[in-house]
Amino acid sequence: MSSAQAPEVPQLxxxxxxxxxxxxxxRAKLYLLLAQQKGPPVIRxxxxxxxxxxxLQKWIKEQENASL
Known part of the structure; x- marks a missing residue:
């Protein structure tokens, strides 16, 4: 008998x-950014x-472009 392992599912x-x-x-800094609506969009x-x-990746790119 072989134990089949389930493939690892990427975290989304x-x-x-x-x-x-x-x-x-x-955590406090990210919560502050979210409260000020300056952080990445959230899903509730x-x-x-x-x-x-x-x-998160899109928000990081936007922050990079804003600082140029």
């Missing part, structure tokens, strides 16, 4: 702490807040 949504860690920011599922990987 990040929690705020995960997104902050990916950006190298503190009831009380859960998530940031899509695609939105």
């Amino acid at each position: 949504l990040l929690t705020i702490p995960q997104a902050a860690q990916s950006l190298g920011l503190s 599922f009831g009380r859960s807040v998530r940031i899509s990987i695609d939105s």
